[in-house]
Amino acid sequence: MVVGSIYQLIFNLQENIYEGFIDLFHDDNPLHVDSNFAKSKGFDDKVMHGNILNGFVSYFIGKSLPIKNVVIHSQEIKFKMPVYLNQVLDFEAEISDYFESVKTYQFKFKFLHEGKIVAKGKIQIGVI
Amino acid sequence: MLDRITKVFIDVLDEEEIILTEETCADDVEEWDSLTHIQLVVGVEKEFKIRFTSSEIQQWKNVGEMIDCIKGK
Numbered sequence: 578m579v580v581g582s583i584y585q586l587i588f589n590l591q592e593n594i595y596e597g598f599i600d601l602f603h604d605d606n607p608l609h610v611d612s613n614f615a616k617s618k619g620f621d622d623k624v625m626h627g628n629i630l631n632g633f634v635s636y637f638i639g640k641s642l643p644i645k646n647v648v649i650h651s652q653e654i655k656f657k658m659p660v661y662l663n664q665v666l667d668f669e670a671e672i673s674d675y676f677e678s679v680k681t682y683q684f685k686f687k688f689l690h691e692g693k694i695v696a697k698g699k700i701q702i703g704v705i
Numbered sequence: 706m707l708d709r710i711t712k713v714f715i716d717v718l719d720e721e722e723i724i725l726t727e728e729t730c731a732d733d734v735e736e737w738d739s740l741t742h743i744q745l746v747v748g749v750e751k752e753f754k755i756r757f758t759s760s761e762i763q764q765w766k767n768v769g770e771m772i773d774c775i776k777g778k
Contacts, residue, residue, distance in 0.1 A: 650740065650743065650744070651744075674751075676746065676747050676750055676756070677756065677758070677759070678746055678750070678756065678757040678758055678759050678761065678762050679742075679743045679746045679747065679759070679762070680759075681743055681747055683747075701747070703743060
């Protein structure tokens, strides 16, 4: 893992992920569960919870990096566009910096749908 | 230099009131724990555009020794 390394994944906002999120965290805000409400507010349909994307980031760090002995120090995300059920998202992360003294990596990442950025953010992880 | 390091501490600790001296150590700052220390080292390396080694940071006992290490870069 070196500065400039790029990692790419594909995530599908499937129904089981959406329903599982609601079951676990009980966020049944009408924006997320009521299509008519969401459309009345200008959205195309009920909006998927943005923090589902944070869950995908967790998978990226915990399961898809070449090393497994890592811990997330910080994670920030900006939601740029709403995401909807069954959308397929392209995820891309790049190692933006490495601090050898404290064995810490920084990443920049983005989620795209059909080429448009729907969310972007940063992660910092430590090697344990 | 102390003011630049203070700026890093303020940013990392999200604490505007922090006052550092060269004698300040982790025991003097409530939120300065092991994870915060990592964030502080990262912040200092970025602020001064330098890189420390792990053995260098392990020798620091206070902010003054951190400053001495920065000056040595």
